[in-house]
Amino acid sequence: MPETRSYDNALKMAFPSIVQVGGTPHRAYSRFLVPKDLLSTITRYLHTQPDLRGRLTLLWASDHRPTREAYEIHYLFTLEASHHWVVLSIELADTDRLFPSITSHIHAAQWYEREIRDMFGLIPEGHPDLRRLVRHEHWPQGTHPLKKDFHWNHVLERQQGEYRFRHIEGEGVFEVPVGPIHAGIIEPGHFRFFVAGEPIMQLELRHFWKHRGVEKLFEQLTLIDAVLLAERVSGDTTVGHALAYCQAVETLLDIQVPRRAKYLRSLFLELERLYNHLGDIGAMCNDTAYSLAHAHCGRMKERVMQLNDRLVGSRFLRGVMQVGGVSWDVDRKELSNIAQELTDIQKDFSEVGAIIFANASLTDRLETTGVLTEQIAWDHAVMGVVGRASGRDCDLRRDRPFAAYDELPVNVALYRYGDVRARLRVRGDEIHESIRLIREICSRIPDGPLASEPSKLGTPGDWTLAAVEGWRGEILYMVMAGEDGRIQRCKVRDPSFVNWPAIQWAVLGNIIPDFPLINKSFNLSYAGNDL
Amino acid sequence: MFRIIKKSLKIGVVTGRYQRAERPTIPVTPEATERSRLFKRSLAIREVDTGSCNACEMEMNALLNPVYDAERFGIHIAASPRHADALVVTGPVTINMEGALKDVYKQTPDPKIVIALGDCAINCGLFKGSYAVTGPVDRHVPVDMSISGCPPRPAEILAALSELREDDATAER
Numbered sequence: 001m002p003e004t005r006s007y008d009n010a011l012k013m014a015f016p017s018i019v020q021v022g023g024t025p026h027r028a029y030s031r032f033l034v035p036k037d038l039l040s041t042i043t044r045y046l047h048t049q050p051d052l053r054g055r056l057t058l059l060w061a062s063d064h065r066p067t068r069e070a071y072e073i074h075y076l077f078t079l080e081a082s083h084h085w086v087v088l089s090i091e092l093a094d095t096d097r098l099f100p101s102i103t104s105h106i107h108a109a110q111w112y113e114r115e116i117r118d119m120f121g122l123i124p125e126g127h128p129d130l131r132r133l134v135r136h137e138h139w140p141q142g143t144h145p146l147k148k149d150f151h152w153n154h155v156l157e158r159q160q161g162e163y164r165f166r167h168i169e170g171e172g173v174f175e176v177p178v179g180p181i182h183a184g185i186i187e188p189g190h191f192r193f194f195v196a197g198e199p200i201m202q203l204e205l206r207h208f209w210k211h212r213g214v215e216k217l218f219e220q221l222t223l224i225d226a227v228l229l230a231e232r233v234s235g236d237t238t239v240g241h242a243l244a245y246c247q248a249v250e251t252l253l254d255i256q257v258p259r260r261a262k263y264l265r266s267l268f269l270e271l272e273r274l275y276n277h278l279g280d281i282g283a284m285c286n287d288t289a290y291s292l293a294h295a296h297c298g299r300m301k302e303r304v305m306q307l308n309d310r311l312v313g314s315r316f317l318r319g320v321m322q323v324g325g326v327s328w329d330v331d332r333k334e335l336s337n338i339a340q341e342l343t344d345i346q347k348d349f350s351e352v353g354a355i356i357f358a359n360a361s362l363t364d365r366l367e368t369t370g371v372l373t374e375q376i377a378w379d380h381a382v383m384g385v386v387g388r389a390s391g392r393d394c395d396l397r398r399d400r401p402f403a404a405y406d407e408l409p410v411n412v413a414l415y416r417y418g419d420v421r422a423r424l425r426v427r428g429d430e431i432h433e434s435i436r437l438i439r440e441i442c443s444r445i446p447d448g449p450l451a452s453e454p455s456k457l458g459t460p461g462d463w464t465l466a467a468v469e470g471w472r473g474e475i476l477y478m479v480m481a482g483e484d485g486r487i488q489r490c491k492v493r494d495p496s497f498v499n500w501p502a503i504q505w506a507v508l509g510n511i512i513p514d515f516p517l518i519n520k521s522f523n524l525s526y527a528g529n530d531l
Numbered sequence: 532m533f534r535i536i537k538k539s540l541k542i543g544v545v546t547g548r549y550q551r552a553e554r555p556t557i558p559v560t561p562e563a564t565e566r567s568r569l570f571k572r573s574l575a576i577r578e579v580d581t582g583s584c585n586a587c588e589m590e591m592n593a594l595l596n597p598v599y600d601a602e603r604f605g606i607h608i609a610a611s612p613r614h615a616d617a618l619v620v621t622g623p624v625t626i627n628m629e630g631a632l633k634d635v636y637k638q639t640p641d642p643k644i645v646i647a648l649g650d651c652a653i654n655c656g657l658f659k660g661s662y663a664v665t666g667p668v669d670r671h672v673p674v675d676m677s678i679s680g681c682p683p684r685p686a687e688i689l690a691a692l693s694e695l696r697e698d699d700a701t702a703e704r
């Protein structure tokens with residue numbers, strides 16, 4: 001791509017001291033080694049330059065001991081105009097444990113940098129908030145699980161400690177703690193509200209209750225077997241995570257995925273999107289006490305999940321992805337059944353949708369509730385359903401096509417108001433779009449093999465990135481190969497990790513009874529966030 | 532209004548439109564049945580997630596949709612452990628959730644039963660041995676009954692609960 005090269009050259013011209021590395025053509029990104037002291041300047045340049053507009057997409061660290069006494073930290077930016085990926089890397093050699101924080105000018109880096117501090121013990125210099133993130137206060141000092149000298153089955157001691165919330169004090173200011181265990185059947189997380197009268201003045205999230213050590217567990221597995229773990233990072237995104245993981249490994253091992261498998265992957269991904277969106281719309285209606293719509297949506301979601309079960313024997317489509325392709329075929333008869341069933345569901349959903357949107361009191365609850373402005377969405381690198389409801393026009397299926405999307409153009413749903421209603425509308429549109437895509441897949445799917453066999457083990461130290469547009473948003477995997485076909489390091493990023501902080505802004509000025517509704521309209525994963 | 536009624540009439544009753552599950556793979560012990568005798572007609576459940584992947588949660592949620600409608604068997608979800616007869620625990624117990632699980636157990640009034648839902652809750656599943664996981668549920672609180680699966684289907688959860696309560700009303704017809 002000549003265009004790509006021009007971005008790279010512009011960057012090299014602006015900063016002559018950076019070094020471009022890598023260059024394997026199938027790695028879909030350009031990568032630069034950056035001196036530590038230049039990092040802030042370059043990231044700021046990438047983020048703010050009007051023709052680049054780099055969005056921080058992933059930030060991760062890796063420990064290279066014992067091979068090399070060094071840590072590396074990598075910053076992945078997506079350029080807005082071209083959707084090109086740029087990776088900046090810095091190295092902390094020998095006993096160096098400090099790296100420059102970029103949070104003050106790129107807010108999206110905030111949680112990543114705190115995460116790196118917790119997991120590796122590296123200190124982001126100049127970070128405005130150095131409280132612990134993943135490690136709750138009862139973890140002993142000096143435990144950094146992703147360091148190579150920390151054993152995966154280490155038994156942690158306990159210590160005393162207290163998390164300090166940011167406080168607002170004054171007459172009439174109340175503090176409302178919620179969680180970690182909630183009233184409904186939801187995952188655990190803690191929300192601390194400060195209110196004066198009705199409106200919320202501040203919300204602070206305290207998450208990572210469900211931290212299971214997923215990234216460390218990946219390091220105990222082989223490249224081929226770890227799909228099982230990827231499926232269980234966030235259960236409702238089984239296909240999305242497994243697919244992103246498989247794509248990363250396929251790049252590492254130079255595997256060409258057969259075309260039929262690519263179509264089936266898209267099929268499963270759309271089915272997953274479908275049942276989740278149906279459920280979400282129902283749940284949002286339920287939080288406004290509109291149980292009729294909830295019942296209808298629950299029924300339709302169940303229908304799709306039963307369809308999944310009939311197709312592959314799992315309601316969550318588990319066990320269908322494998323490195324190199326898919327492990328489950330869907331024959332022609334079943335494909336036409338799916339198309340038929342989905343036509344029914346679409347009609348059904350259109351009727352329910354008409355009922356939902358004709359309801360004035362519902363609209364009243366949804367409109368102007370929980371507004372996330374486009375500016376805040378951009379500042380926090382928000383994407384996925386939430387981003388598209390706030391005018392952020394990004395969808396990897398269109399921007400960086402994977403699976404069969406290079407042949408299946410996707411119409412991206414986009415709304416600008418950023419309120420709960422916009423998020424509901426995005427989901428509604430995407431349901432129709434998914435059904436259309438599935439019908440297209442059913443009619444165009446080519447015959448052929450389902451998977452290619454891996455022929456090698458992967459070069460130790462070699463790494464790559466892969467991204468998938470799951471139903472929530474962009475799922476990213478960075479996989480680094482180790483010895484004997486094992487995994488040296490795997491960075492998992494569920495869209496929830498990026499979108500969670502944004503909810504702290506969306507609730508401001510709203511009343512606490514609307515919080516469950518706003519939260520549902522984001523519907524983020526706790527498991528995928530906490531890892 | 533007319534549209535709503537028309538839609539409801541067209542759809543009709545969907546409750547029970549699912550494939551019945553076999554008997555649970557992990558048999559229910561007589562002690563557990565004995566303990567739940569009190570809750571035969573009405574069982575209030577508090578669900579506690581101690582680190583699941585959230586698929587188990589989703590299936591618990593599905594129990595309440597019109598297709599499974601667990602409420603017809605007198606099973607409902609309590610908003611607080613203080614109102615619960617049974618705790619349903621999903622997920623391996625993470626180091627960060629261990630304290631919360633013990634607190635919830637203490638806050639649930641006696642007599643109570645504890646149900647471990649899903650393979651993770653029973654034996655930590657894939658997360659076994661991790662530094663951040665402090666063991667299956669029964670290491671921290673006594674478990675009366677286990678429902679296996681990853682995740683168990685809603686029909687399987689219903690079958691197990693009906694077995695527990697040996698209640699004719701719950702028996703699949």
Ligand code: SF4
Nearest residue numbers: 583584649650651681
């Ligand atoms: S048992 Fe399976 S579905 Fe349930 S929490 Fe564990 S991994 Fe998830």
